[in-house]
Amino acid sequence: MDKSARIFVAGHRGMAGSALVRNLATRGYYNVITRSRSELDLTNQVAVEEFFRDGAIDVVLLAAAKVGGILANESYPGDFLYTNLIIEANVIHAAYRAGVQRLVFLGSSCIYPRECQQPIKEDYLLTGPLEKTNEPYAIAKIAGIKLCEAFNYQYGTQYLSVMPTNLYGPNDNYDLKTSHVLPALLRKAHEAKVSGADSMTVWGTGRARRELLHVDDMADAAVFLLESEISGGLYNVGCGADVTIEELARAAMRAVDFEGRIEFDASKPDGTPQKLLDVSKLAELGWRAKIGLVDGLASTYRDFLRRYESRVLERA
Ligand code: GFB
Numbered sequence: 001m002d003k004s005a006r007i008f009v010a011g012h013r014g015m016a017g018s019a020l021v022r023n024l025a026t027r028g029y030y031n032v033i034t035r036s037r038s039e040l041d042l043t044n045q046v047a048v049e050e051f052f053r054d055g056a057i058d059v060v061l062l063a064a065a066k067v068g069g070i071l072a073n074e075s076y077p078g079d080f081l082y083t084n085l086i087i088e089a090n091v092i093h094a095a096y097r098a099g100v101q102r103l104v105f106l107g108s109s110c111i112y113p114r115e116c117q118q119p120i121k122e123d124y125l126l127t128g129p130l131e132k133t134n135e136p137y138a139i140a141k142i143a144g145i146k147l148c149e150a151f152n153y154q155y156g157t158q159y160l161s162v163m164p165t166n167l168y169g170p171n172d173n174y175d176l177k178t179s180h181v182l183p184a185l186l187r188k189a190h191e192a193k194v195s196g197a198d199s200m201t202v203w204g205t206g207r208a209r210r211e212l213l214h215v216d217d218m219a220d221a222a223v224f225l226l227e228s229e230i231s232g233g234l235y236n237v238g239c240g241a242d243v244t245i246e247e248l249a250r251a252a253m254r255a256v257d258f259e260g261r262i263e264f265d266a267s268k269p270d271g272t273p274q275k276l277l278d279v280s281k282l283a284e285l286g287w288r289a290k291i292g293l294v295d296g297l298a299s300t301y302r303d304f305l306r307r308y309e310s311r312v313l314e315r316a
Pocket of ligand 1: 069070073108109134137165166167176179180181182184185202204205210245270271
């Protein structure tokens with residue numbers, strides 16, 4: 001891909017989008033285009049069409065989405081379904097109409113059936129019922145994958161979909177009601193430590209299993225796929241190993257240096273029992289994750305501390 005390509009990163013203020021912008025800069029791309037929500041409302045079809053018509057965009061990285069942890073997904077199913085559907089529909093359709101040939105659509109490993117065989121291959125999509133806590137979000141993301149496939153088939157575009165497992169890293173959301181598990185555990189361990197508490201609460205049984213991927217690895221994989229001139233399809237992105245939520249909580253406590261007990265809150269859901277991706281399709285192309293959980297937790301905790309001290313933990 002030409003270093004002068006005009007690359008639009010949709011959702012550049014979020015954790016995934018900001019990692020994509022960092023990765024593109026590291027690789028020498030110097031025409032990265034971004035728009036804040038006040039400059040371009042991606043739920044507004046007319047505004048999105050105008051932006052693409054006038055923007056001479058070559059490539060799109062679609063990271064804009066309404067995202068959240070298990071409780072946010074359960075509490076706001078309408079928002080998760082509607083907002084994600086409309087953003088994808090507007091951006092993918094406007095990109096096609098403006099002649100954009102290359103697009104990467106970011107999804108999530110929750111698109112796969114709840115009781116999926118592990119590790120999860122891309123082929124298992126739509127082979128069984130979804131996990132209820134995030135069904136609306138998963139259905140929106142499946143629609144985005146299918147939109148890319150359908151446009152490739154009908155119009156000859158080269159739109160591909162990247163399905164990362166549970167992401168974490170700089171710029172995450174630390175609001176305990178809406179965040180994903182890893183930022184929540186870091187914050188809880190930190191607050192327990194500074195308040196002198198002897199325990200912290202972990203939702204569910206602690207036995208659910210999750211595969212955690214540093215967001216810089218995800219961004220590297222997405223740009224790697226673009227540079228590999230892949231013309232379409234679905235690609236899992238993960239590190240190839242999972243941990244129980246209890247193990248993750250203990251790892252977060254070690255990163256924070258909090259030595260108290262864990263109290264499990266069984267009134268909160270476990271969600272999907274396990275989500276471990278089969279990443280062999282991407283590995284065959286030559287890409288592997290590089291950031292291990294211990295290092296990733298340590299650097300993410302430093303990011304958390306910077307934001308905690310400046311009181312900007314919740315995403316606007
Ligand atoms: O990251 P998370 O909220 O979402 O992780 P999912 C949920 C798992 O962590 C459940 C446990 O097993 C929770 O019981 N957990 C323990 C906690 N303590 C906490 C806590 O303090 N906060 C949170 N949030 N969880 C999301 C989907 O599923 O994964 C999205 O809802 C998306 O759609 C995302 O796909 C990647 O992994 O269950």
